[in-house]
Amino acid sequence: MSSRAPGAEPAAPTITNVAALAGVSRATVSRAFSNPRVLRPETVTRVREIAAELGYVPNPTAKALSTGRHGLLAMIVPDIANPFFPPMIGAAQGRAETAGLALLLGNTDEDPAREHTMVSTLTAQADGFVLAASRMTERQIRSLADRRPVVLVNRDLSGLPRVLVDSADGVRAAVEHLAELGHTRIAYLAGPTRSWANTQRKKSVKRAAERAGVEAIMLPGRVSSYEAGMQAAPDLLETGATAAVAFDDVLAHGIMAGLAQHGISVPGDISLVGCDDVLKAQVYPPLTTVSSHAADAGAAAVDLLVQHLADPASPERRVLLGTSLIIRATTVTPH
Amino acid sequence: MSSRAPGAEPAAPTITNVAALAGVSRATVSRAFSNPRVLRPETVTRVREIAAELGYVPNPTAKALSTGRHGLLAMIVPDIANPFFPPMIGAAQGRAETAGLALLLGNTDEDPAREHTMVSTLTAQADGFVLAASRMTERQIRSLADRRPVVLVNRDLSGLPRVLVDSADGVRAAVEHLAELGHTRIAYLAGPTRSWANTQRKKSVKRAAERAGVEAIMLPGRVSSYEAGMQAAPDLLETGATAAVAFDDVLAHGIMAGLAQHGISVPGDISLVGCDDVLKAQVYPPLTTVSSHAADAGAAAVDLLVQHLADPASPERRVLLGTSLIIRATTVTPH
DNA sequence: TTGTAGGCGTTATCAA
DNA sequence: TTGATAACGCCTACAA
Numbered sequence: 011m012s013s014r015a016p017g018a019e020p021a022a023p024t025i026t027n028v029a030a031l032a033g034v035s036r037a038t039v040s041r042a043f044s045n046p047r048v049l050r051p052e053t054v055t056r057v058r059e060i061a062a063e064l065g066y067v068p069n070p071t072a073k074a075l076s077t078g079r080h081g082l083l084a085m086i087v088p089d090i091a092n093p094f095f096p097p098m099i100g101a102a103q104g105r106a107e108t109a110g111l112a113l114l115l116g117n118t119d120e121d122p123a124r125e126h127t128m129v130s131t132l133t134a135q136a137d138g139f140v141l142a143a144s145r146m147t148e149r150q151i152r153s154l155a156d157r158r159p160v161v162l163v164n165r166d167l168s169g170l171p172r173v174l175v176d177s178a179d180g181v182r183a184a185v186e187h188l189a190e191l192g193h194t195r196i197a198y199l200a201g202p203t204r205s206w207a208n209t210q211r212k213k214s215v216k217r218a219a220e221r222a223g224v225e226a227i228m229l230p231g232r233v234s235s236y237e238a239g240m241q242a243a244p245d246l247l248e249t250g251a252t253a254a255v256a257f258d259d260v261l262a263h264g265i266m267a268g269l270a271q272h273g274i275s276v277p278g279d280i281s282l283v284g285c286d287d288v289l290k291a292q293v294y295p296p297l298t299t300v301s302s303h304a305a306d307a308g309a310a311a312v313d314l315l316v317q318h319l320a321d322p323a324s325p326e327r328r329v330l331l332g333t334s335l336i337i338r339a340t341t342v343t344p345h
Numbered sequence: 346m347s348s349r350a351p352g353a354e355p356a357a358p359t360i361t362n363v364a365a366l367a368g369v370s371r372a373t374v375s376r377a378f379s380n381p382r383v384l385r386p387e388t389v390t391r392v393r394e395i396a397a398e399l400g401y402v403p404n405p406t407a408k409a410l411s412t413g414r415h416g417l418l419a420m421i422v423p424d425i426a427n428p429f430f431p432p433m434i435g436a437a438q439g440r441a442e443t444a445g446l447a448l449l450l451g452n453t454d455e456d457p458a459r460e461h462t463m464v465s466t467l468t469a470q471a472d473g474f475v476l477a478a479s480r481m482t483e484r485q486i487r488s489l490a491d492r493r494p495v496v497l498v499n500r501d502l503s504g505l506p507r508v509l510v511d512s513a514d515g516v517r518a519a520v521e522h523l524a525e526l527g528h529t530r531i532a533y534l535a536g537p538t539r540s541w542a543n544t545q546r547k548k549s550v551k552r553a554a555e556r557a558g559v560e561a562i563m564l565p566g567r568v569s570s571y572e573a574g575m576q577a578a579p580d581l582l583e584t585g586a587t588a589a590v591a592f593d594d595v596l597a598h599g600i601m602a603g604l605a606q607h608g609i610s611v612p613g614d615i616s617l618v619g620c621d622d623v624l625k626a627q628v629y630p631p632l633t634t635v636s637s638h639a640a641d642a643g644a645a646a647v648d649l650l651v652q653h654l655a656d657p658a659s660p661e662r663r664v665l666l667g668t669s670l671i672i673r674a675t676t677v678t679p680h
Numbered sequence: 681t682t683g684t685a686g687g688c689g690t691t692a693t694c695a696a
Numbered sequence: 697t698t699g700a701t702a703a704c705g706c707c708t709a710c711a712a
Contacts, residue, residue, distance in 0.1 A: 022707060023690055035699045040691060070469050071415065072689030076404045076706050082449075082470075090435040093428065100425040100452045112467060114417075115450040116442075117435045132447060134357075134405050135417075236627055263627060292404075292571055292598060294629035317580075359705055372682045375707060385681060407705030410688050 023064040084114040084136035093288040098308035105312035173329040180300030180333030185218035195251040200231035203259030239264015241247035250345040296338035358399040373525035419449040419471035428623040433643035439646035466496035508664040515668030516634030520553035528588040536592025574599015618674040631673035
């Protein structure tokens with residue numbers, strides 16, 4: 011068992027060592043850390059002092075085995091390279107940290123099967139899950155939720171705590187904005203088919219277009235990537251639309267590049283709106299887009315999870331994060 | 346202990362259940378999974394079948410307590426929102442996954458103190474660490490390495506396994522390229538002071554400039570952010586340089602924006618080179634930059650770590666990932 | 681090839 | 697307020 015390279019790892023002190031030195035039982039040492047209130051204050055301080063001297067720290071694994079709580083949260087995302095997720099992950103990790111929890115990260119590459127096996131493997135180690143834009147089936151998710159607390163981000167399943175970046179308002183505003191500018195034929199370039207955000211945005215475009223009395227043309231779903239956007243450019247041109255709303259900024263960005271290859275300029279020839287505001291004003295021309303709050307969503311999700319962990323009977327919660335239109339430079343009156 | 350909400354969590358089967366049903370000892374069940382070769386093949390299959398029926402999976406926590414191996418790797422990054430890191434993290438998680446390991450993610454916000462406490466907390470749960478662009482002191486890192494296997498990314502400490510994205514070649518090529526274009530006064534906009542990559546790039550700019558017989562002006566270090574780049578624009582203008590190399594693409598990108606605010610255009614008035622190629626050709630104008638291989642670095646780091654875990658006596662390794670200049674549109678002959 | 685038995689470090693129950 | 701003691705689920709000498 012202790013076959014270490016010489017000089018390495020001088021065997022961390024255990025509760026037994028502390029107990030011996032403090033002249034108390036191991037139970038007392040344990041209580042001095044996990045339930046000090048039942049102890050005489052002076053006992054607590056004495057035990058803790060000795061523990062500090064020894065550099066004793068309760069072994070989380072042993073604690074986990076005994077309590078069934080691991081101090082670990084798992085966060086699963088479809089594509090960490092998508093700029094929408096890093097801020098969300100960062101915020102989630104931060105909140106977990108302040109709650110004394112560590113964060114396990116899983117990247118599924120948009121593959122539902124991989125997501126499912128990943129979640130299955132992790133379910134033995136994680137106290138709870140944040141599933142961001144999960145591509146698993148409803149049945150799979152509910153089955154997981156039966157075994158571990160689950161919080162969903164951008165997936166709307168009744169009965170489960172979830173935080174939704176509700177882009178309906180923002181997208182509606184985008185369509186109205188385009189209509190007001192004089193566009194009468196607006197395309198929507200869809201994102202991942204299984205994505206809740208995509209179906210929501212698609213629906214919102216349709217409705218808003220109807221209400222504004224303009225035509226909405228739906229382009230087939232794509233993965234969210236710059237390349238996919240480029241490839242979609244010809245399809246967009248075929249529609250004859252003078253304006254387009256893209257599933258997200260990454261796709262919109264790719265479309266701009268693709269259109270440029272065809273000699274079509276944005277916004278000169280076609281107006282374009284993105285989603286999520288992950289590019290900020292950092293591209294040229296600055297993209298008109300629908301705001302998003304990925305970081306807030308990540309923080310809220312972890313908060314929900316922590317709360318659910320503390321009180322499993324806490325009421326179901328559905329957190330809605332609003333969005334709005336950010337008008338920059340890619341939307342103008344049609345020539 | 347088992348105070349669950351009614352109907353939830355039907356107590357996962359344990360090794361004892363399997364043993365009972367299979368009519369063997371718990372030791373045999375254990376061996377059927379962790380050391381099947383010592384068992385009669387038919388025993389292995391029978392035990393595994395019964396285990397499968399029961400849905401038995403070895404409890405990783407119990408295993409960890411017994412073996413001291415947790416099946417967890419920790420990866421610490423200074424800023425997950427920096428586009429340099431997500432691909433690296435994604436690749437690292439992928440390699441860890443194929444090695445049967447899960448990935449703990451820590452984000453330090455460039456704060457050495459936070460990094461240190463984070464690492465200390467995690468050291469009890471993680472089998473090893475990947476420290477990306479660590480801001481800790483050498484002493485702190487070595488102390489950690491005494492307790493757990495550590496692989497460094499973009500930090501060059503002798504005796505520790507490390508993978509370095511060696512941008513020296515690329516940066517040198519960038520300076521030579523600028524000199525050939527006719528620039529005689531080149532500024533380097535530094536990045537985070539504690540960053541190994543930064544000192545390396547700075548040095549490389551100096552040397553290359555010397556050799557090329559052009560002047561190199563060093564601008565003070567900044568954090569790597571779009572905003573910091575914008576703020577640096579006036580400083581850059583003051584130098585009178587006709588070309589600049591920025592610590593990374595994010596800063597370069599900010600500089601472009603900042604210069605634009607001053608009515609200075611890139612590359613019309615000033616040529617600009619970035620680093621890391623995180624923007625690809627996705628900005629306008631497309632940025633001349635030095636390639637990088639963040640994803641490869643992440644994968645290599647985990648591979649090194651896994652190897653070190655399998656054989657602690659394996660030789661120290663220092664993996665160098667080369668870079669090269671990618672000429673796009675932000676570098677031209679001075680007016 | 682398989683079983684026995686003890687241990688990994690904590691927590692929790694029950695007494696005292 | 698504290699102490700024994702038995703779990704928690706698995707691994708691993710050692711013995712058979």
